[in-house]
Amino acid sequence: MSCLKPEGREPLLAKHGAPDFNAFDVMQPRAPGAIPAELKNGGRVKSNGAAPAGVYLPNNNILTPAMRSPDYVQMSTAAAITLGVMPGKMHRCSCTRCLNLLLTYPEGCRANCAYCGLARHREAERDYADRNFIRVDWPAVPMAEIVEIVAKDGDKSPFHRMCISMITHPNSDADTVSVLKRWTDRIDPSAIPISILSNPTTMARSDVANLHDLGADIFTVALDAATPEIFERTRGKGVQSQHSWKKYWEILEDARDIFGPQKFGAHIIVGMGESEHDVLSLVQRLVDMGGHSHMFCFFPESGSLMDHLPATPRDQWRRVQLGRYLIDYCGVRVDAMRFDNHGRVIDYGMPKAELDAIIDAGIAFRTSGCPGKFADDISACDRPYGDSPPSNIASYPFQPNKKDIAKIRTQLAIRKAH
Ligand code: SF4
Numbered sequence: 001m002s003c004l005k006p007e008g009r010e011p012l013l014a015k016h017g018a019p020d021f022n023a024f025d026v027m028q029p030r031a032p033g034a035i036p037a038e039l040k041n042g043g044r045v046k047s048n049g050a051a052p053a054g055v056y057l058p059n060n061n062i063l064t065p066a067m068r069s070p071d072y073v074q075m076s077t078a079a080a081i082t083l084g085v086m087p088g089k090m091h092r093c094s095c096t097r098c099l100n101l102l103l104t105y106p107e108g109c110r111a112n113c114a115y116c117g118l119a120r121h122r123e124a125e126r127d128y129a130d131r132n133f134i135r136v137d138w139p140a141v142p143m144a145e146i147v148e149i150v151a152k153d154g155d156k157s158p159f160h161r162m163c164i165s166m167i168t169h170p171n172s173d174a175d176t177v178s179v180l181k182r183w184t185d186r187i188d189p190s191a192i193p194i195s196i197l198s199n200p201t202t203m204a205r206s207d208v209a210n211l212h213d214l215g216a217d218i219f220t221v222a223l224d225a226a227t228p229e230i231f232e233r234t235r236g237k238g239v240q241s242q243h244s245w246k247k248y249w250e251i252l253e254d255a256r257d258i259f260g261p262q263k264f265g266a267h268i269i270v271g272m273g274e275s276e277h278d279v280l281s282l283v284q285r286l287v288d289m290g291g292h293s294h295m296f297c298f299f300p301e302s303g304s305l306m307d308h309l310p311a312t313p314r315d316q317w318r319r320v321q322l323g324r325y326l327i328d329y330c331g332v333r334v335d336a337m338r339f340d341n342h343g344r345v346i347d348y349g350m351p352k353a354e355l356d357a358i359i360d361a362g363i364a365f366r367t368s369g370c371p372g373k374f375a376d377d378i379s380a381c382d383r384p385y386g387d388s389p390p391s392n393i394a395s396y397p398f399q400p401n402k403k404d405i406a407k408i409r410t411q412l413a414i415r416k417a418h
Pocket of ligand 1 (some may be wrong): 109110111112113116117118119120167168199
């Protein structure tokens with residue numbers, strides 16, 4: 001098994017005459033189709049009724065066992081390989097430093113986000129436990145087995161952080177608490193800090209406070225869309241989904257108050273129709289609140305409502321990656337940068353020699369996320385190839401080497417000063 005997958009959908013190439021950014025008008029999701037009544041709410045799985053039996057590897061069969069949190073969680077292919085519950089190799093990476101756990105239910109996520117492989121509309125064609133998400137499969141593993149392995153590894157654990165990712169489900173809030181307690185009953189949260197990737201739609205301020213009191217270290221909100229219009233089109237009424245921009249910001253502000261500076265943040269997907277100025281202004285807003293941004297490059301997930309759309313051109317992505325790093329970690333402000341009339345960055349507001357040094361350091365182009373134990377600006381959550389194929393890497397899940405940096409410089413169109 002491998003986290004590498006053959007993919008044909010590459011970003012448009014500016015040099016072939018295509019625009020070097022994904023414009024709003026282009027990035028229109030498909031409308032969700034009708035779902036046969038017998039397939040709604042995990043109907044096929046429930047009618048089969050097979051009992052869970054240990055680790056479940058996606059696509060082992062069609063009728064998945066009735067696995068459900070908090071007894072079961074799903075984890076990324078990379079986390080399963082690192083934990084040792086699945087064989088496999090990762091291109092140019094030995095392991096992932098974040099054990100990302102995803103709540104799971106036969107009826108799945110009840111939301112319908114247009115870019116997401118877990119979305120509700122997929123009930124029509126694929127059982128929940130078999131759905132691809134951020135380009136990889138997510139095996140389902142008993143929570144007791146995970147805790148047993150990590151507790152036994154003790155100081156030798158490869159994991160620098162654990163993250164519980166919520167989905168939109170009526171039991172999600174209570175089960176996040178149960179999963180957190182099962183972990184902290186055996187594993188010291190100061191040894192392996194815990195992040196929560198929240199689902200604001202079902203949450204109240206008291207839920208945020210409760211997770212903090214139970215030992216969570218960082219709380220993030222998967223805002224994903226960079227503007228209210230894109231949020232509504234990809235996560236709200238535009239795709240018959242229940243999320244609202246306002247509610248997401250309410251919970252983000254609760255997290256700021258409860259978790260405090262540097263301990264909260266938001267996920268943003270770049271290239272869904274926002275301008276570079278839009279997304280970097282959002283990054284600035286988060287920094288001004290005391291938080292961080294964690295970024296993905298849009299990739300057309302197979303089976304999603306946006307799988308017909310182009311991946312984010314690498315030049316757009318690199319400009320935003322670099323701008324985000326400067327704002328998040330180098331004290332540059334978005335208003336010191338200059339943008340063209342399409343909102344593209346044309347000046348990073350930093351002397352050339354300093355900019356060169358930051359590009360050459362390469363950290364700006366690594367996967368962003370909650371920190372591990374190496375440095376504040378190096379993410380534990382490296383999500384290998386979650387936002388691109390390894391043949392054309394968007395977020396580097398390892399330190400880019402000289403050849404990688406040369407490629408990045410070409411994508412940025414920034415030559416090194418001599
Ligand atoms: S709420 Fe999260 S898991 Fe559910 S469809 Fe939206 S992005 Fe996917």
